[in-house]
Amino acid sequence: MIWSLCLLCVAGSLRAASAGPVRKTSKMEEKAAPQDEVNVLMFGVIQFSESLNYVYETTEAKIAKISQSLKSHEGTLQKLEQQTEQAAEVEKQIKGVIQLLQAQMTNQEAQTRITKDWLISMEKEEVALRKKVRRLEMYLNNSIPTSIKELQERAAEQSNILQDLQHLTQFQKETIETQEEQLSKLREMSEATTLSF
Known part of the structure; x- marks a missing residue:
């Protein structure tokens, strides 16, 4: 989530930078990328950030499940210890x-x-x-x-x-x-x- 916000801010600043007035020089025209390429690049960055966010959320859910499973196993181990002591x-x-x-x-x-x-x-x-x-x-x-x-x-x-x-x-x-x-x-x-x- 944090990554996607950061990337959105970067994308916004890049758009603002590309939307502002720029003096065209011959060297600048050669180096400047076309607007379509910038849009494609921004779309890729957004998709990448969404993928990262999805991976983060699914990993967090998996960690929560593992933690819950560990707690369940700990309870079972405690019961087994009690039964062993009683035996x-x-x-x-x-x-x-x-x-x-x-x-x-x-x-x-x-x-x-x-x-x-x-x-x-x-x-x-x-x-x-x-x-x-x-x-x-x-x-x-x-x-x-x-x-x-x-x-x-x-x-x-x-x-x-x-x-x-x-x-x-x-x-x-x-x-x-x-x-x-x-x-x-x-x-x-x-x-x-x-x-x-």
Whole structure:
């Protein structure tokens, strides 16, 4: 736009200069261009200025479109960054849950092992007590009548202890079964969490 105004001013001054009175000399007549050539030249200058103006305007529009596209891309990049940060946070939380489940499984397995060992030792004690009870019964059958009452009391005492041990053993077996069920559930949760991750 500015170029076209400048060129119009130049063209106007050239016309004014050509329209003013000029003394004709022989040298001037030789150098002066005909009016048609000046008009053609001015028309070319005007067309050139219009072309420049068009190029300027189209370039400005293209730059505006590029700028708008860049802003749109910047918004998309910001959204992607936010989504990446959220995904990293979710991944961190999932890893924390997996570690917690693994720790719980390790503790549960250790408790189950301890309980199984204790149960094995209790079963051994039960077997030993049964042998003692049998020995006492044999002794009672072969002992003299005066010590029978004392031996019967001991046998009843041992029998009570044996029953208590049987109850305790049964309770421990149930505890182990419960712990194994919990371990199985923890394993399933851990596998499900790992698969979803």
